[in-house]
Amino acid sequence: MRLSRYFMPILKENPKEAEIVSHRLMLRAGMIRQQSQGIYSWLPLGKRVLDKVNNIIREEQNRAGAIELSMPTLQSAELWQESGRYDAYGKEMLRITDRQDRPMLYGPTNEEMVTDIFRSYVKSYKSLPLNLYHIQLKFRDEIRPRFGTMRSREFMMKDAYSFDLTREGAEHSYNKMFTAYLRTFDRLGLRAIPMRADTGPIGGNLSHEFIILADTGESEVFCHKDFVNFDIPAEGTDFDSVEGLKAVFDKWTSLYAATSEMHDEAAFNAVPEGDRLSARGIEVGHIFYFGTKYSEPMGAKVQGPDGKEHTVHMGSYGIGPTRLVPAIIEASHDENGIIWPASVAPFDAVVINMKAGDAACDAACEKIYAALSNAGKDVLYDDTDDRAGTKFATADLIGVPLQIIAGPRAVASGEVEVKDRKTGARETMTIDAAINKLLG
Amino acid sequence: MRLSRYFMPILKENPKEAEIVSHRLMLRAGMIRQQSQGIYSWLPLGKRVLDKVNNIIREEQNRAGAIELSMPTLQSAELWQESGRYDAYGKEMLRITDRQDRPMLYGPTNEEMVTDIFRSYVKSYKSLPLNLYHIQLKFRDEIRPRFGTMRSREFMMKDAYSFDLTREGAEHSYNKMFTAYLRTFDRLGLRAIPMRADTGPIGGNLSHEFIILADTGESEVFCHKDFVNFDIPAEGTDFDSVEGLKAVFDKWTSLYAATSEMHDEAAFNAVPEGDRLSARGIEVGHIFYFGTKYSEPMGAKVQGPDGKEHTVHMGSYGIGPTRLVPAIIEASHDENGIIWPASVAPFDAVVINMKAGDAACDAACEKIYAALSNAGKDVLYDDTDDRAGTKFATADLIGVPLQIIAGPRAVASGEVEVKDRKTGARETMTIDAAINKLLG
Numbered sequence: 001m002r003l004s005r006y007f008m009p010i011l012k013e014n015p016k017e018a019e020i021v022s023h024r025l026m027l028r029a030g031m032i033r034q035q036s037q038g039i040y041s042w043l044p045l046g047k048r049v050l051d052k053v054n055n056i057i058r059e060e061q062n063r064a065g066a067i068e069l070s071m072p073t074l075q076s077a078e079l080w081q082e083s084g085r086y087d088a089y090g091k092e093m094l095r096i097t098d099r100q101d102r103p104m105l106y107g108p109t110n111e112e113m114v115t116d117i118f119r120s121y122v123k124s125y126k127s128l129p130l131n132l133y134h135i136q137l138k139f140r141d142e143i144r145p146r147f148g149t150m151r152s153r154e155f156m157m158k159d160a161y162s163f164d165l166t167r168e169g170a171e172h173s174y175n176k177m178f179t180a181y182l183r184t185f186d187r188l189g190l191r192a193i194p195m196r197a198d199t200g201p202i203g204g205n206l207s208h209e210f211i212i213l214a215d216t217g218e219s220e221v222f223c224h225k226d227f228v229n230f231d232i233p234a235e236g237t238d239f240d241s242v243e244g245l246k247a248v249f250d251k252w253t254s255l256y257a258a259t260s261e262m263h264d265e266a267a268f269n270a271v272p273e274g275d276r277l278s279a280r281g282i283e284v285g286h287i288f289y290f291g292t293k294y295s296e297p298m299g300a301k302v303q304g305p306d307g308k309e310h311t312v313h314m315g316s317y318g319i320g321p322t323r324l325v326p327a328i329i330e331a332s333h334d335e336n337g338i339i340w341p342a343s344v345a346p347f348d349a350v351v352i353n354m355k356a357g358d359a360a361c362d363a364a365c366e367k368i369y370a371a372l373s374n375a376g377k378d379v380l381y382d383d384t385d386d387r388a389g390t391k392f393a394t395a396d397l398i399g400v401p402l403q404i405i406a407g408p409r410a411v412a413s414g415e416v417e418v419k420d421r422k423t424g425a426r427e428t429m430t431i432d433a434a435i436n437k438l439l440g
Numbered sequence: 441m442r443l444s445r446y447f448m449p450i451l452k453e454n455p456k457e458a459e460i461v462s463h464r465l466m467l468r469a470g471m472i473r474q475q476s477q478g479i480y481s482w483l484p485l486g487k488r489v490l491d492k493v494n495n496i497i498r499e500e501q502n503r504a505g506a507i508e509l510s511m512p513t514l515q516s517a518e519l520w521q522e523s524g525r526y527d528a529y530g531k532e533m534l535r536i537t538d539r540q541d542r543p544m545l546y547g548p549t550n551e552e553m554v555t556d557i558f559r560s561y562v563k564s565y566k567s568l569p570l571n572l573y574h575i576q577l578k579f580r581d582e583i584r585p586r587f588g589t590m591r592s593r594e595f596m597m598k599d600a601y602s603f604d605l606t607r608e609g610a611e612h613s614y615n616k617m618f619t620a621y622l623r624t625f626d627r628l629g630l631r632a633i634p635m636r637a638d639t640g641p642i643g644g645n646l647s648h649e650f651i652i653l654a655d656t657g658e659s660e661v662f663c664h665k666d667f668v669n670f671d672i673p674a675e676g677t678d679f680d681s682v683e684g685l686k687a688v689f690d691k692w693t694s695l696y697a698a699t700s701e702m703h704d705e706a707a708f709n710a711v712p713e714g715d716r717l718s719a720r721g722i723e724v725g726h727i728f729y730f731g732t733k734y735s736e737p738m739g740a741k742v743q744g745p746d747g748k749e750h751t752v753h754m755g756s757y758g759i760g761p762t763r764l765v766p767a768i769i770e771a772s773h774d775e776n777g778i779i780w781p782a783s784v785a786p787f788d789a790v791v792i793n794m795k796a797g798d799a800a801c802d803a804a805c806e807k808i809y810a811a812l813s814n815a816g817k818d819v820l821y822d823d824t825d826d827r828a829g830t831k832f833a834t835a836d837l838i839g840v841p842l843q844i845i846a847g848p849r850a851v852a853s854g855e856v857e858v859k860d861r862k863t864g865a866r867e868t869m870t871i872d873a874a875i876n877k878l879l880g
Binding site: 030040041044050070076094102106113117153154 | 546583
């Protein structure tokens, strides 16, 4: 992408409304724009990151055997009356009346709808286990949306729903998502720690929040420090192995870990003092096993191997991609801007032409840009006539992992400078070496 | 994907509510499910097709220089009061009041919001031309939603918006989208003919509908039959060439083509009788140039090279992916089901195990399934213990281009049968030959 043809509106001033660093940096880098209170557009740079986050989530959901569909944003009130949540949900549910005066709502979550889909089609235990997910917009009319897309009203959620014949089956389904979440957050460059959680309005009796550690996190968390170095389940994990996944679950729940709501001072004090970690965290995922809470009132039953009808056991599993993007920034930035993990960086590299219009600089940059683009790399080419200082500041701000800097002097000897955004290390090398470094 | 683990709820009966063939086939193949009147879930098979359609649209938008972002579904009423459309839009606009009693709406289109984004950031002609698009859900509260996702209330739209300094620039932007649309529909396996159109509630003075020919189309269209064989602009088309794109536009508007609303009997009769084509069609895209209709009231101006402020010239360009999927089916099906063009087929092939549980059949199928999957092909493996007749009927219904049939007799001699869904041609070949046919 040539910057001269791109739409990346960088703000020079620090936006007054931004209270936290991720919100400030997302506004300054032109990633998002508020359209109404708690409702955001994702501008092109932000959209690129969001897409990469969603793709990683999707790959790991699919690997764990979940199946993607897409449920609509608007739901009929009737469905929620069946589960009893229509009256219970309160003012966070955006209630809507259509032109036929039918009561509708903008879905804050999809337990009811997916249970309705399930009961319409699935009649036999032979179709189980089943896990259906979608990545869809939700709306929760928070009284005080804040922190940019960290806590917005219209937001994106990956929500998966599992259906099993028995509680034991449901626990295996739970462990599949537990394992998939560990892998997902790791691939996003985050260290997430599962913590036992309150089940809140979703209900149920087994639930974990996944909390990432970030100095600027919204909540206080307490855990054993060994979690920071636990191994992540491998790509080849066998998701059909009941014992294998149980071992992952057992290991990751073997040590103390709790948010402030669930904190047990005495239990924490039983952890050897040198192993206690008390830190700030951000919730980035939440999983629930809630048994027959929805399947019972909504009549989601299958015929079992015994020929009798059984109410299915369910769980739900959420990740908020529009919240994850700022969470990644909270966990990875410096005073100059964002530092993207390579897996979600909007571009793999930025080519900075220090003297656009100079034949040698243009030729060097075009060569690098073409070679990398043709090899399938996402490259931003800063071909503008901005000042060098502006170009460097922008490249640092948007946090692309590698910067390839082509100035007239280096180019005259066939060289460019390659800067690592994270470490700040700069290295001069030939143009071909720079290309190979990125393709290597 | 193993069918035994997939969620593809096939309906045996013809659904009563479906009036048109695409709606019937999408329900029968388990692609969609109605959740409320005119509001659909896209079940896994449907979601796969929709994703492929969106990816082709996206590739061609990007090729033409449009830049993707994502605007939210909910908009504030204020924006629409600025343009004057809030009162004018009528009951199709779903009006919503949030908990703070602010008037909101579920966006039926995004001219106002994108103009607001533009005016917030773009100040100079040097940033032009600019074309911003998103693929996002929209809501139009139609009084009579019908024909499944062909005319639903919640639907997906790719809407692009161009901004130019001058009318001439805007015409080039228009021609870019005109050309991109010809390529897009062609890649989707459709023959689309641009027809001059009424501008309706979007307004403006230059507009074309893209109509595909389908016997079961909703509208009557009249055109010169040469359109059916016109060449499509090549992948290497230079979108920066004003003359080149003007030539594409001129060629594709040189002959008579009109929907019934714009039909001019006398002009049509001037076409030699043997060249007249009177047919049924489905509108799948609509593009507009509307000058300063929104930029003027909303104050979207840039500084020109003359140092003065200029109100920008705009156009908007829509394609409805959730409408395109049924439109493709209307154009491509037979009495047994859907016949997908390869570019949007939910799977590249289906491997049919005629005797699941038989060691030789299982081994042959697993070998083929693994070889194709590892090569990046999307393969459905029918590993169920359904009867052969059911498996064949399902494979035909879902319309996957190639079927690889592994029965005990053929497998005993190391062979399988490969059936072309479209032609019905069957060919017996070795297992390796079948694999190579798909990878070739």
